[in-house]
Amino acid sequence: MTPVIRTTALSKRYRQRLALDDCTVTVPAGRIAGLVGPNGAGKSTLLGLVCGMIAPTGGSIEVLGHRPADSAEQLARVGFVAQDAPVYTRLTVGDHLRLGARLNQRWNAELAERRIRQRGLDPAQKAGSLSGGQRAQLALTVAAAKRGDLLVLDEPVAALDPLARRGFMRDLLEFVDELNVSVVLSSHLLGDLEQVCDHLIVLADGRVQLAGDVADLLAVHHRVTGPAAQQPLPPGAELIHAEQARGETTMVVRGSGPVPGGAPVDLEELTLAYLTRATDVGPAAMTGAHR
Numbered sequence: 001m002t003p004v005i006r007t008t009a010l011s012k013r014y015r016q017r018l019a020l021d022d023c024t025v026t027v028p029a030g031r032i033a034g035l036v037g038p039n040g041a042g043k044s045t046l047l048g049l050v051c052g053m054i055a056p057t058g059g060s061i062e063v064l065g066h067r068p069a070d071s072a073e074q075l076a077r078v079g080f081v082a083q084d085a086p087v088y089t090r091l092t093v094g095d096h097l098r099l100g101a102r103l104n105q106r107w108n109a110e111l112a113e114r115r116i117r118q119r120g121l122d123p124a125q126k127a128g129s130l131s132g133g134q135r136a137q138l139a140l141t142v143a144a145a146k147r148g149d150l151l152v153l154d155e156p157v158a159a160l161d162p163l164a165r166r167g168f169m170r171d172l173l174e175f176v177d178e179l180n181v182s183v184v185l186s187s188h189l190l191g192d193l194e195q196v197c198d199h200l201i202v203l204a205d206g207r208v209q210l211a212g213d214v215a216d217l218l219a220v221h222h223r224v225t226g227p228a229a230q231q232p233l234p235p236g237a238e239l240i241h242a243e244q245a246r247g248e249t250t251m252v253v254r255g256s257g258p259v260p261g262g263a264p265v266d267l268e269e270l271t272l273a274y275l276t277r278a279t280d281v282g283p284a285a286m287t288g289a290h291r
């Protein structure tokens with residue numbers, strides 16, 4: 001099956017600033033892929049490249065087997081919700097659905113109207129007076145009703161309260177089931193991503209730190225805890241990050257074989273280990289101590 005996203009040595013430079021550097025990732029079809037990284041890591045840049053809103057300055061990118069935004073048909077296959085869920089403030093909720101129906105040949109009116117009803121949105125209300133959560137729900141509805149093959153969501157839940165976030169994530173899972181759509185979403189909220197994502201891309205400083213299916217990544221990473229002084233690295237394992245607290249060292253290590261004393265890590269711990277390694281000088285020094 002054609003991957004939904006395939007990039008090879010992809011890069012994007014804005015004048016002096018290299019926002020994305022040598023990015024090679026493959027996201028298989030049918031996944032909910034989480035894109036995480038600190039502010040300025042290059043997440044929106046990568047999503048902009050996926051949607052064809054910006055062009056690469058190096059390398060290549062294919063989305064659903066084609067160049068992004070290559071044709072009207074290709075555009076119709078990708079639904080995009082930009083950061084802060086922009087809507088047309090002067091149009092009503094109902095106007096958004098009518099506009100969606102006009103602009104998208106594959107528009108699913110039944111789904112759009114059902115979701116608006118279920119989320120308690122008033123079709124007559126101006127979008128400019130919706131709350132942040134309601135705006136996000138409207139933007140997700142419009143993107144999903146396009147009936148594309150890929151939904152791209154740039155920090156869709158940043159403005160939502162915890163309850164609304166949970167509702168949004170649940171909706172996303174429903175869409176994936178109902179519409180058979182692949183999803184890429186960026187977020188800083190690792191706990192939320194952990195609930196829904198089965199694929200992960202970790203970016204820091206424009207470079208991919210870790211990428212793959214979550215189950216595969218969790219299978220080869222382990223937590224090893226022991227006395228602080230000179231805790232040896234298990235044979236065949238690579239140290240990703242080590243931390244010392246209360247006289248104990250906790251290491252996150254990568255090793256495809258059995259790691260003696262290794263315990264499972266969760267997605268949040270794994271992501272933080274790679275992000276800390278990429279952005280901190282501390283772990284690099286500690287890495288040396290443990291090799």
Ligand SMILES: Nc1ncnc2c1ncn2[C@@H]1O[C@H](COP(=O)(O)OP(=O)(O)OP(=O)(O)O)[C@@H](O)[C@H]1O
Pocket residue numbers: 014015017018019037038039040041042043044045046
């Ligand atoms: N249009 C632009 N012109 C110049 N520099 C840009 C432009 N867009 C992004 N950048 C720079 O590229 C880098 C990556 O930005 P990007 O918005 O992709 O990061 P991000 O991971 O989405 O960040 P955040 O989590 O804060 O939204 C940043 O240093 C940013 O300042």
